[in-house]
Amino acid sequence: MTKTETVPTDAGEARITWHPADRPRRVLALGHGAGGGIEARDLAALAAALPARGTTVALVEQPWRVAGKKVAPAPGTLDTGWRGLWPALAAPGLPVVAGGRSAGARVACRTAAALGATAVLALSFPLHPPGRPERSRAEELLSTGLPTLVVQGGNDPFGRPGEFPAGPYRLVEVPDADHGLALPKRAPLGPEEARALLSGAVGDWLDGLG
Numbered sequence: 204m205t206k207t208e209t210v211p212t213d214a215g216e217a218r219i220t221w222h223p224a225d226r227p228r229r230v231l232a233l234g235h236g237a238g239g240g241i242e243a244r245d246l247a248a249l250a251a252a253l254p255a256r257g258t259t260v261a262l263v264e265q266p267w268r269v270a271g272k273k274v275a276p277a278p279g280t281l282d283t284g285w286r287g288l289w290p291a292l293a294a295p296g297l298p299v300v301a302g303g304r305s306a307g308a309r310v311a312c313r314t315a316a317a318l319g320a321t322a323v324l325a326l327s328f329p330l331h332p333p334g335r336p337e338r339s340r341a342e343e344l345l346s347t348g349l350p351t352l353v354v355q356g357g358n359d360p361f362g363r364p365g366e367f368p369a370g371p372y373r374l375v376e377v378p379d380a381d382h383g384l385a386l387p388k389r390a391p392l393g394p395e396e397a398r399a400l401l402s403g404a405v406g407d408w409l410d411g412l413g
Contacts (some may be wrong), residue, residue, distance in 0.1 A: 210287070237306040379392065
């Protein structure tokens with residue numbers, strides 16, 4: 204059974220939707236992107252699959268989203284909201300893995316070490332704006348200081364897997380997928396197979412953390 208919790212932060216009220224594991228070993232906190240919410244296909248897939256593997260999934264809605272706004276605020280405000288709800292994520296007394304998709308992945312990378320996270324999961328990390336590879340955000344990813352997994356679509360205009368620099372992280376590719384991890388009809392991999400690839404790779408990586 205899911206549980207929803209509203210958390211006050213200095214950026215406004217945030218919301219956490221908990222997907223608890225029966226025998227949890229950790230919490231995986233996942234923030235959404237700048238263009239959508241926790242209904243994103245990758246976030247929903249992990250929330251459905253990982254509790255059976257001992258991971259409680261906490262889907263986090265940033266204050267701007269809770270307030271019904273359509274445009275995400277500046278990165279500093281996103282970080283403020285994330286920091287403000289962290290005590291609620293840590294309240295179960297379990298190790299917390301910081302994660303998110305797109306803008307949420309950037310927030311996790313920037314704040315994880317200072318908040319005491321044990322690792323970082325970056326889904327569809329926006330390495331650069333589409334068509335602007337010179338505006339790289341690689342430093343955010345490279346400087347987490349923690350075990351980090353990137354799951355990236357093979358055809359993501361915000362950064363294809365081959366564009367990522369070498370670094371102390373692991374990268375898993377979802378072939379042919381775009382920034383939302385959606386697949387074209389011509390792709391040999393079907394949606395269910397893509398979800399299984401995603402949840403399997405993340406679940407195995409989490410298990411490897413101990």
